[in-house]
Amino acid sequence: MSTAQPFVFHGCAELRELLGYEAHDAHELLGQVQRVPVESIFCHTAGFLLQRVVIAEAYPNDFALWTATELRDRRLTERLAAVDPFQSGSVEAVRAELVSTIEDHLQHLSAAPARTQGEPFRFFRTHLVPVPTGHQARTLREFRDSLAEVDASALFFHIIEARYRLERGRGDFAEWIDTALGLADLATRLGHIDPYAGSLERIRDRHLSVLNRALEEERG
Amino acid sequence: MAQGSWVKLDDYRTVAPRGAVDFLLRMGERLRGRRFVHVSASRYGGGGVEVLNRLVPILNDLGIETNWEIVIGGADFDATANAVGKGLAGIEQVITETMLQNLQATSLDNARRLRPEGDLVMVHDAAPLLLVEGRSSGGCWVWRYHGDLSSPQSKLWNALRPFAQKYDGAVFSLARFAAPVSVPRFLIQPSIDPLSERNRDMTRGEQASQLERLRVPRDKPILLQVGPFERLHDPLGVVNAYRLVKKHHDVRLVLAGAAPGPGGGVLDEVREAASRDPDIIVLGLPPDPQTELNALERAAAIVIQKPQRTDFGVDVAAAMWKGKPVIGSLAGGLPDQIVFNVTGYTVETVEGAAFRIRHLLGNPELIGRMGAAGREHVRRNFLITRHLGDYLALLAHLTR
Numbered sequence: 048m049s050t051a052q053p054f055v056f057h058g059c060a061e062l063r064e065l066l067g068y069e070a071h072d073a074h075e076l077l078g079q080v081q082r083v084p085v086e087s088i089f090c091h092t093a094g095f096l097l098q099r100v101v102i103a104e105a106y107p108n109d110f111a112l113w114t115a116t117e118l119r120d121r122r123l124t125e126r127l128a129a130v131d132p133f134q135s136g137s138v139e140a141v142r143a144e145l146v147s148t149i150e151d152h153l154q155h156l157s158a159a160p161a162r163t164q165g166e167p168f169r170f171f172r173t174h175l176v177p178v179p180t181g182h183q184a185r186t187l188r189e190f191r192d193s194l195a196e197v198d199a200s201a202l203f204f205h206i207i208e209a210r211y212r213l214e215r216g217r218g219d220f221a222e223w224i225d226t227a228l229g230l231a232d233l234a235t236r237l238g239h240i241d242p243y244a245g246s247l248e249r250i251r252d253r254h255l256s257v258l259n260r261a262l263e264e265e266r267g
Numbered sequence: 268m269a270q271g272s273w274v275k276l277d278d279y280r281t282v283a284p285r286g287a288v289d290f291l292l293r294m295g296e297r298l299r300g301r302r303f304v305h306v307s308a309s310r311y312g313g314g315g316v317e318v319l320n321r322l323v324p325i326l327n328d329l330g331i332e333t334n335w336e337i338v339i340g341g342a343d344f345d346a347t348a349n350a351v352g353k354g355l356a357g358i359e360q361v362i363t364e365t366m367l368q369n370l371q372a373t374s375l376d377n378a379r380r381l382r383p384e385g386d387l388v389m390v391h392d393a394a395p396l397l398l399v400e401g402r403s404s405g406g407c408w409v410w411r412y413h414g415d416l417s418s419p420q421s422k423l424w425n426a427l428r429p430f431a432q433k434y435d436g437a438v439f440s441l442a443r444f445a446a447p448v449s450v451p452r453f454l455i456q457p458s459i460d461p462l463s464e465r466n467r468d469m470t471r472g473e474q475a476s477q478l479e480r481l482r483v484p485r486d487k488p489i490l491l492q493v494g495p496f497e498r499l500h501d502p503l504g505v506v507n508a509y510r511l512v513k514k515h516h517d518v519r520l521v522l523a524g525a526a527p528g529p530g531g532g533v534l535d536e537v538r539e540a541a542s543r544d545p546d547i548i549v550l551g552l553p554p555d556p557q558t559e560l561n562a563l564e565r566a567a568a569i570v571i572q573k574p575q576r577t578d579f580g581v582d583v584a585a586a587m588w589k590g591k592p593v594i595g596s597l598a599g600g601l602p603d604q605i606v607f608n609v610t611g612y613t614v615e616t617v618e619g620a621a622f623r624i625r626h627l628l629g630n631p632e633l634i635g636r637m638g639a640a641g642r643e644h645v646r647r648n649f650l651i652t653r654h655l656g657d658y659l660a661l662l663a664h665l666t667r
Contacts (some may be wrong), residue, residue: 058290060660065442065452098648169442171454176663178294180286198286 308394315413324407350396458654478560511621587641610641
């Protein structure tokens with residue numbers, strides 16, 4: 048029996064709140080991105096993963112998706128899609144990067160920015176309610192088994208929320224595997240899994256395949 | 268198969284996403300002892316409250332003391348509530364000051380009779396909106412509007428908005444359905460119950476006997492539209508799309524729905540169109556045709572939903588749950604359910620619908636692939652278990 052501090056899996060319930068901010072073109076989008084609460088930036092750059100779409104969307108945040116489908120501005124879309132919350136360090140840093148990206152784009156436009164004829168960009172924020180799932184693990188095997196069974200929101204809570212909003216470095220999974228189990232290499236491998244794999248289920252599958260390989264190696 | 272109000276949350280383990288039921292049980296533990304009251308004008312009849320028939324017993328099983336109250340009033344109240352509901356949906360109505368006064372008086376009577384007290388009181392739709400006038404102290408009150416409030420009759424909304432703003436929050440099904448109000452606006456999408464008579468698994472034998480009873484042969488691929496025979500649901504447009512398809516594929520069209528209310532009905536025109544083509548079947552469904560719809564959706568190759576105007580339109584999710592690709596219009600919540608090119612297609616015209624149907628019939632492997640993707644999409648986003656989680660999140664957030 049391991050004496051490691053157990054890993055307690057938490058999931059999270061999500062409640063979406065519609066804010067009073069809207070944008071109809073890139074210029075308005077810039078103004079609203081500067082103005083909205085920081086939780087809204089988090090919601091639109093990571094919260095979509097909780098919406099559980101069946102496909103990996105072409106673009107990894109709501110801003111890029113909207114400029115693609117409503118403004119049909121491919122150049123701005125590609126640049127917004129390249130904003131990576133996991134490299135930016137904080138949600139405010141992501142906001143700053145979005146602002147400088149849109150500002151630069153607008154400065155280089157030769158005509159007035161395209162205006163949507165359909166849906167405006169509507170800003171939300173997400174209220175997360177963390178809840179212990181009842182799963183906990185003391186060993187690598189228990190960790191793998193629990194990860195295979197927990198509600199997908201636990202992956203959001205321990206990876207996306209931990210790394211991005213709470214700025215907990217490489218995420219709760221990698222941190223526990225390193226500090227509690229002393230498996231630094233495995234922690235590094237888990238920490239390198241791209242959180243933008245497309246959906247929480249895909250993130251789960253990638254974690255499970257790394258963990259399964261580690262368990263096989265452990266067995267020799 | 269589990270039916271009726273005695274269905275337990277555990278029964279959903281086989282259909283919900285993995286881990287979801289355990290997570291809901293844990294959420295329930297966290298919220299045990301809180302009191303949740305729902306108030307609506309009816310327990311049936313559309314508008315999105317029917318799901319409470321299943322959710323309320325499950326919430327009680329979770330230890331959340333949940334009651335569901337119904338407002339009552341005379342014939343005047345029912346007529347006014349009906350007109351107000353239509354007016355808020357943007358259908359021009361004549362609503363007099365006297366009618367609004369009657370609505371207010373009946374609401375105050377109901378508030379005195381019901382005395383809704385809970386940690387969270389959720390008032391559903393237009394009829395009981397004014398109940399908030401009689402709220403007692405303590406507890407959060409939210410107004411849950413199930414329809415589209417984006418373009419209400421303006422004079423009516425100006426009269427009702429002050430009441431909506433007496434709540435602690437409002438809940439809408441979609442962002443574009445939400446009206447501007449000064450209180451927080453939350454979003455909770457409708458859901459389907461996979462264990463209900465409409466959506467439960469059905470054996471091939473039972474399905475065959477239902478179709479035989481409805482006189483729907485299965486010798487050709489079936490295109491199905493479910494919806495009232497009203498102009499707003501465009502059954503004639505669907506017939507025209509079918510005719511374009513029929514030039515290339517030997518298919519059968521089934522139009523199934525309730526007989527229309529007074530005015531706006533196109534049943535005679537549809538029957539006239541069908542009379543010249545034995546491959547068009549027009550089915551007038553009996554009241555509460557859950558088993559029939561289940562069998563028809565399972566028999567269909569492709570489901571079409573082409574309303575010109577609708578609310579969320581959760582029938583789309585019901586069809587996708589049965590593994591069918593859906594070709595739908597851009598009305599209401601259809602674009603929020605159909606993932607373009609993955610679970611089906613959204614279209615703007617009769618020609619667009621015909622083109623997509625032909626494309627699917629010409630590439631039958633796509634029908635299976637899109638159907639499977641649609642079922643998975645519904646499993647993750649539109650099942651009652653997700654809906655329950657949203658209500659628990661609302662309860663946790665507002666009563667923290």
